[in-house]
Amino acid sequence: MKQSIKSPIIMTVVAALSIWIYLITPDAVTMIASTTATDLVALPEISVPTKLLGLVAAIVQLALAGYGWFMRNVKNGKLGRWAIVLFGLAFVIQVLVLLFAGKSMPITSLLQGSLALAVPLIFGSLAGVLSERVGVVNIAIDSQLLIGAFSSALIASLSDNLYLGLVAAIIGGALVSWVLAVFSVRYVVDQIIVGVVLNVLVVGLTNFLYSSLLTTDIQLFNAPPRFDKILIPVLGQIPVIGPVLFNQTLIVYLMYLAVIGVYVALFKTRWGLRVRAVGEYPKAADTVGIKVFRTRYISVIIGGALAGLGGSFFTLGQVGAFGKEMTNGAGYIALAALIFGRWNPIYAAMAALLFGFAQNLQYGLAIIGSPVPSEFLLMLPYALTVVAVAGLVGKVTGPAAAGKAYVKA
Template sequence: MAPDTVVTHGRGSGARKLPVVLGVLTLLLAGVLLRSSPSGDTTFQLSTVTDFVTLPDIVVPSGPTAWLMVVICLGLTAEAVRRMLTRVSQPMWIPITFAILWMIGFLSWAAAGDRIRVVSLLGGAVALAIPLVFGALGGVLGERAGVVNIAIEGQLLLGAFAAAVTASMTGSPWAGVAAAAVAGALVALILGLFAITYFVDQVIVGVVLNVLVVGLTNFLFRQVLTPNSESLNSPERLRALPIPILGDIPLIGPIFFRQTPLVYLLYIVVAVVAYALYRTRWGLRLRAVGEHPKAADTVGIKVNRTRYRTILLAGAIAGLGGAYFSLVSVAGFNREMTGGAGYIALAAVIFGKWDPIRATLAALLFGFATNLQGVLSAIGSPVPSQFMLMLPYLVTIFAVAGLVGRSRPPAADGVPYRQQ
């Protein structure tokens, strides 16, 4: 398959779904504009005061710009329909261009008469995507090895708890980050014990583990952390650490290089996982175990041992994401503070088709939707607050149900291996 196509054939489910999704979104934006036509100008601020070069603000008339985006999106939808009818593959540039232009039109309407700080919007999206990316990478590794990791939510939550307690006791946030990884690996070990050794249904085990971790952390928070908050739940936060020179590049620098060290760690983990999965002997064995464990066993690969090692690594990576909640987002642990991030990370795994880079991009999309909610609420946008709270989950539903198309997981995903 060519790298710039969504599906290889016009009869694929992705080719049929894409025009429908684009058409629905275009009509939705047009309906919003018809009901509440914006007046005034919208300002898109591209720079911060510390950039090497200050980029000029882009000021556009709100109403005409929004309607222009609707017209262009309608044209892209028509092109997607044409390709579907002629059974031509759908190139990736169509949904990507559509998403950018649709968002410009939406923001032109939502921020009419106000200012959108693009750096804050995108930089905040990267920060909020930290736990989603870590969780999605853990999900990709586990499922590539044949283990469905529904327990991402539990790994994130226990990681947040362990990070807060350890950082408070040691006075080092990096000790908390390490403890978060250990906590995530512990949840993964329990998952592996039941799913790999005792052949229990992996989905059921994962759901039970999530419920167990919620109950356990709630109990410990009430009985242990609350009475001893000064000594056990007052960790030092990981502060933003701008990278010299890179952090001063206009637009790109503030978004990617004025983040906390956890984000820089994330860059490394994504690169290492993507390289190791496709470019190393370890990755080849891991993928063989997830696709055809019997064949892997016949050539001397220890299937269950490989699955155990992989799920422990996956749990540790997911646990790192939990450190974001208690060491970056806020200083301390709160009950159920992950708020379902593990399930959104699991959606990113499916949306990314079990590929680490695609799953990372999907997680960034969900992080953007979450941050957009806060930005529009701060400027007093006419978008109802209830809708803004729903936005990240609506994006998740559209992404998984509408844009993925035909997506095939690893052949042995969720299937326990009984060695003969």
């Protein structure tokens, strides 16, 4: 299959941009610090000549852009995904070198903060995968995250029990997704409209309860305990990787299991085959005996439960209290990560990590006093999403029946 012309064009434009970035990169030295107190081996700081590293990154991008044209025009083939990933990695490294030129780059803390910001996004993207793979567009991810944050804070505060807070978050997210499924599947209401209404409804409801209930006695209603980090021996002491992945709270470890579990369930089980069949061609699935309505209900509700669990991370894993609209539109970012990840749980999680990294980068740059406006950094993941949809990672199309109500004949 011949490669689309979009990919080499976009790569050429970005490669040209990388040359300009190299030209404005100062001739300085960047210190990369990675050691934490729990590491088995203390790694020394690495001195990196920013100008040289920027040049190498620019050359790699130019070479890959040329390779893209070669594969299309000479080989009549398709550009490998490895080339696109390497191209993106080279560009990110070049931008980081420019931003931290002459400064110290705390790579471990940057990655830790990125993962923390990505946890709700990953849970939200999993909810979107389970919903849209079965044919229901889930615009209500933000409301499921928000109700999970509210429910976990309230119940954990009243019971002084973190695990009851988790259960409440799961139930809250499942209830919101159940409402979405009822109106979308049974009453054939437009799925986009239902999702938007649920988002507005849950924002209004949680704001009202926050003002009328939670603030009346903060210690009783809005002072939940928080999960402590659990250090996994040996794994958690590996430099860089250990502190980032294996010195986390219970919710983060549940997130790892959720990503693996959803992937296996969707692509390695009979149930997952039925889910994907319903999301692609529900009429054919119904013909062979698959219960379309029940399959959609179950998948959407499971997704909402996961989103509710992700919402609990705001209160039980980070802040330690509920605040008005504290998700700050995370559900919509999760939806973008879902599209970027091609409705695949693993790719969606990786896209969510990219969003989390871009969000956390602004805090790191603020600490070192970088003159780069933080607003530009917030634009980066959205710009990458637009580039991906434009064709850099190939044609992005969701399940064929997503957003289409099924009426049984």
